[in-house]
Amino acid sequence: MNNQINDAPLTLRDVAAAAGVSLATADRVINGRPGVSAKTALKVHEAVQRLGFRPLAAAAELARSRSWRFAVVLPGGGNRFMLDIADNIRAQADWFRARRIAVEIVETDVFDADTLAAELSMLPGRFDAVALVALDHPRIRAAIDDLVEGGMAVVTLVSDAPSSRRQHYVGIDNIAAGRTAGSLVGRFLGPPRIGEAGKVEPGGAVGIVTGSGSLRDHAERRFGFGQVLAEEYPHLIRLPPVEGRDDPDRNRDLVRRMLADSPDLVAIYNTGEGSVGIGEALAEAGLARKILCVGHELTPATRRMLLDGTFAALVAQDPGHEVRSMARVLHALVTGQEIVAAQEHIRVQVILRDNLP
Amino acid sequence: MNNQINDAPLTLRDVAAAAGVSLATADRVINGRPGVSAKTALKVHEAVQRLGFRPLAAAAELARSRSWRFAVVLPGGGNRFMLDIADNIRAQADWFRARRIAVEIVETDVFDADTLAAELSMLPGRFDAVALVALDHPRIRAAIDDLVEGGMAVVTLVSDAPSSRRQHYVGIDNIAAGRTAGSLVGRFLGPPRIGEAGKVEPGGAVGIVTGSGSLRDHAERRFGFGQVLAEEYPHLIRLPPVEGRDDPDRNRDLVRRMLADSPDLVAIYNTGEGSVGIGEALAEAGLARKILCVGHELTPATRRMLLDGTFAALVAQDPGHEVRSMARVLHALVTGQEIVAAQEHIRVQVILRDNLP
């Protein structure tokens, strides 16, 4: 096992000397530029291997002296999580500046395919790379493919368009997130009661509040959640999902009705935002902490409800991690560096009252 | 709200010109070096503010042209988690090299204060910065203070020595980790049964397996765990902790005895490594998945036991995050940059079968 990491400070000059070529030739080989004979290239490669040379990023960065324009396309109209994403981008200003990257946040109606596609079509020429909160829709897929075709680096953020040609997706596996929520609900409710005849008694009803049936991430979460409940907790009865468009007021009304219609309600899972409306409806009915709630994303509202026990757990993704990953990936894509997959994996977090950050 | 980030590429030259001083003077002010009159400094500061200047990291890095030697002191003798830490350090080799940092991994007996203190005393002169897995012991505290006194940057890794003068701790809040484990156990076991007289029935016994009573991180986890159980799940009976020194074989024997002694055992919490021994003892007794297990850290063994249901959940810290944080923090400390606290916070992760990375 080698416990010495990076011993001798090597330079391209050392490599060139060792290979018996000029600086420029060594540089061409290192960066895979054309105009070098096969055997010269081989000599250089050997020298690189033998000496264990790696270019000094800072020097390359400086010499390249080229600047980049990134666009980040986010849904307009302040959902808390997206505001956090935007804030984190601003917080990374120094990181971007240190790499000569100008970032523009473009707000648009991400939920309307035509609007989003139109916005995307305005990007080429003005930007070198784009991160976007995607909609999984044929028109958007085509728009993304056009950008890639035009030579831009494209990554999807938070919500993916898997069949497009985007180079990377920065976000969580939403099926896994839904499954995680399902396991939390199933386990927190405890094992089923066994009736007199030795039969499993029904464990009560589980309500599902979702933003919209047509958003891919919400649909995936619902799918994962349903999978786990059906497989592992068949005694729980899933109510048909209700759609509140991530709006607290709508969610409040939906939960009021749910409480009226389903006296056997034991848990609620919210696949999206607007959890605060659920908390309000439960509080009104005097059922806060009596009905198990699991939701998504850490916001001031969900934090409060976690602390007061209204919500038992949150399944979350870290907007800070996502923004930093997006920045690294786009930078790597435009500068032609490799991306370290392991480092860019975005985790599905479970947050209880006790491990709140 | 400003959606434009980093518009004009500014240089120190621009600032100097705007302030009506030379490059060198502007540089002195920016880097807080002496030899500049108060009013000249003010002019420069104003120009910096007005133009919104930030030095280009790459150029600074290059010009500084100084290299660093970091030591990372880890426990020798392959505990899986520490091997992961070491592997992640090697995986960061390029990052270190790009910053002219030579890293040496020093293996020693971290659990013996004298050995560790002796090892630490060998470091000054040979290294600019140290990260160490600390022992919270007076002799180690003194050794750390000596290093800091001697001008080295020192951070503790995974296990802290809070009362020493180390500049930073890279690791999780172990009390929070223990509390999280406690909440998982309490909730997963379900609410207490209510007896005929309306009284809460005892919920069974909870076993606690720990590495050693004298390791601070284990002790803190036990403390947090006990806190939550006592406060929120008083119907559960905590058995006295048993010490297996993180060794699977010892843990196996301890759990065998625990099973024999406590027929009412319903859950086991392992504060440290060697969880595989617990799984073995349960499997022998045909009790795997019947007794709830919660442990720490994701390793091939714990991953397997999570998948097969022997363990219900793991509380974990990400060695990759920790190594990267350690690298950033030490680099910031030696180069005198600020550290972004929010980014360096290491999260207490909850891992279920469904959100395994």
Added chain:
DNA sequence: CTGTTAGCGCGTTCAC
């Protein structure tokens, strides 16, 4: 195909 050379933006001697 290959080599020479002038910067990239900042730190750091030196003079003044």
Added chain:
DNA sequence: GTGAACGCGCTAACAG
């Protein structure tokens, strides 16, 4: 207290 000038390691334009 201040400024001029060189160099960090690499890239890119140009010359051969």
